[in-house]
Amino acid sequence: LAKTTQPISMDSYEGQEVNITCSHNNIATNDYITWYQQFPSQGPRFIIQGYKTKVTNEVASLFIPADRKSSTLSLPRVSLSDTAVYYCLVGTGGFKTIFGAGTRLFVKA
Amino acid sequence: GAVVSQHPSWVICKSGTSVKIECRSLDFQATTMFWYRQFPKQSLMLMATSNEGSKATYEQGVEKDKFLINHASLTLSTLTVTSAHPEDSSFYICSARVLSLARTYEQYFGPGTRLTVT
Numbered sequence A: 001l002a003k004t005t006q007p008i009s010m011d012s013y014e015g016q017e018v019n020i021t022c023s024h025n026n027i028a029t030n031d032y033i034t035w036y037q038q039f040p041s042q043g044p045r046f047i048i049q050g051y052k053t054k055v056t057n058e059v060a061s062l063f064i065p066a067d068r069k070s071s072t073l074s075l076p077r078v079s080l081s082d083t084a085v086y087y088c089l090v091g092t093g094g095f096k097t098i099f100g101a102g103t104r105l106f107v108k109a
Numbered sequence B: 001g002a003v004v005s006q007h008p009s010w011v012i013c014k015s016g017t018s019v020k021i022e023c024r025s026l027d028f029q030a031t032t033m034f035w036y037r038q039f040p041k042q043s044l045m046l047m048a049t050s051n052e053g054s055k056a057t058y059e060q061g062v063e064k065d066k067f068l069i070n071h072a073s074l075t076l077s078t079l080t081v082t083s084a085h086p087e088d089s090s091f092y093i094c095s096a097r098v099l100s101l102a103r104t105y106e107q108y109f110g111p112g113t114r115l116t117v118t
Helices: none
Strands: A008-012 A016-025 A031-040 A046-048 A051-054 A061-064 A070-077 A084-091 A103-108 B004-007 B010-013 B017-027 B033-037 B046-051 B067-073 B076-081 B092-099 B106-111 B113-117
Touching: A016 A084, A016 A103, A016 B106, A031 B106, A046 A051, A046 A061, A051 B010, A070 A084, A084 B004, A084 B033, A103 B092, B010 B017, B010 B067, B017 B033, B017 B113, B033 B067, B033 B076, B046 B067, B046 B076
Parallel strands: A008 A103, B010 B113
Antiparallel strands: A016 A070, A031 A046, A031 A084, A051 A061, A061 A070, A084 A103, B004 B017, B017 B076, B033 B046, B033 B092, B067 B076, B092 B106, B092 B113
């Protein structure tokens, strides 16, 4: 299973774009990248998943460079309610998922 | 998206008793479910992989006789914490694996169960 490295914490202000980068140097050919969001005392919530280049949905964008050794989750115009822990996971999804430490995002008014 | 429920959402039990936590996939069938444990301010720790109709696969360091997992149907997996002790107090989260339209696997998580052992 590919190990991931993310910043421990990030601060932002409402209305700003937030980019959280995840390093996964030993990503395998069949692995894809998935990001989850978790609020206190709740289960993680799926945000976005991608394999290469760029993926966008209604809540976020995921940028993956050609070498796929890192990825960046982009949250446009964050609000206070985006304060949460964000996890980057790498794997096939069909096998067990190992969570790293995640990034604690704190959005200030 | 797919919905996973857990019951109960919180439970308090006395030391030495057993507690059962249910995990259900509400609108899909899940041949594989996962059980995690999360302590305050920490990440999720995978405990075991639950496969419908077969024995669960436990992660290293997780006592299979203490954390009994039963995946009796395609929509239900249960985790029983036997002879619970205060150190078992934690937030237990299950997830179910789904094959997406893009033919990739996604995991959907339940809301979690807060267990407090007194």
